[in-house]
Amino acid sequence: MTPRGLGKCPSCQAWDSFVEETEIVTTSPLHRVIGQHTNQPEKISEVSTTDVERLLTDMPEFDRVLGGGIVPGSVILIGGDPGIGKSTLLLQASHALSRKYGDVLYVTGEESINQTKLRSTRLGVTSENLYVLCENNLEQIEKHIDKLQPKSVVIDSIQAVYLSDFQSAPGSITQIRECAAQLLICAKNKNIPIFLVGHVTKEGTLAGPRVLEHIVDTVLYFEGERHHIYRVLRANKNRFGSTNELGIFEMQNSGLVDVKNPSQLFLSEREEEISGSVVVSSMEGTRPLLLEVQALVVQTHYGTPRNTAAGVDRNRVALLIAVLNKRVGLDIGDSDVFVNITGGLRVDEPGIDLGVLMAIISNHRNIPIDSRTVVIGEVGLGGEIRPVPHLEIRIREAAKLGFKRAIFPDYHKKGVDIDETIELIGVKNIYDSLSVLL
Secondary structure, eight states: OOSSOOSBOTTTOOBTOOOOOOSOGGGSHHHHHHHTOOOOOOOGGGOOOOOOOOBOOSOHHHHHHTTSSBOTTOEEEEEEOTTSSHHHHHHHHHHHHHHHHSOEEEEESSSOHHHHHHHHHHHTOOOTTEEEEEOOBHHHHHHHHHHHOOSEEEEEOGGGOBOTTSOSOTTSHHHHHHHHHHHHHHHHHHTOOEEEEEOBOTTSSBSSOTHHHHHSSEEEEEEOOTTSSEEEEEEEEETTSOSSOEEEEEEETTEEEEOSOHHHHHTTTOOSSOTTEEEEEEEETTEEEEEEEEEEEEEOSSSSOOEEEESSOHHHHHHHHHHIIIIIOOOOTTEEEEEEETTSOOOOOGGGHHHHHHHHHHHHHTOOOOTTEEEOOEEOTTSBEEOOSSHHHHHHHHHHTTOOEEEEEGGGTTTOOOOSSOEEEEESBHHHHHHHHO
């Protein structure tokens, strides 16, 4: 212990490891909750449940990621890069909630009220029930919540607010942890949902103590490339729904607009009959997405060849190249390999492995793959094509968009029940895929 914070610990040499603790531990929100805990154990079979009516934002993509709407009393943390659209998203959601359910309080700790008004004018936010408060002191914010009794609260951002019980600056580990705990108590006691905007580090993770993500009920990440107009909302944690759902938005001058048919949108500008281009199907929660994978294989001009990937794991691409070399004898070890998922979307599902692999082979041999063919399957280290979940949903989505042929793992061939007029071809390994596609 030291009387003041140090940048570097003299014992373990770790940076930023000092945490401020107040002498009066009962002032901590977490300690107050523990001290007031008087509930008794109950048999789980005898616990009564009631259906919770979720609040809808009239933004279907946002509601989908939240699990079907906002649960009253929940605390939702939204993180993302600066300027990606977090404030825009929450301002639009607050506008919809205020018009539908009543008063909503939007607390801005990083912008003035006039700056928030300029954004609201651009977005067309004109609700009479939406209140804006420029305040950083959490005690004052709670007083306004008690007075207004809003249906929802937005704190933009958690790094900007502070409790006067602690001497550390806003954004410090202690302030973030204690402010989040205090807001959690407020949300549960008043049964109102509270949105927290969180900053992210250079690595893209939420800034602040890890306990912040454990305190809240839902953690959302707002992603996207600055040079792309599409934004993706993912759930990293959700106590009231699935973490596999994906929300896709298009950034326009008037704000964020839901993308109703993302597969058609991502494939709308696709060039046909070019080598290295393959359409794959990925499952994001309950939604199938058709995406274009592009690959480029060129002779390296450096001493060490490079594998570069955008939208897909680079290590996974390196693994697929190794499988090609060992199982097929395709030696591209002296070439630079570039793989890209068009549209700025990132996909981590192994069901696109076969598409990535065939795109690399197609460009290396300069042989185009039929533009009306969708490729589905995971590639094993032995060169076998392994089964993937929700195959029928993927194929139906492809048939709906006019694709004429689907290449998928032979394992599913007997159990596939598809009424659409699409040719179904099962493959067991990479050799079967090459004979069908090239």
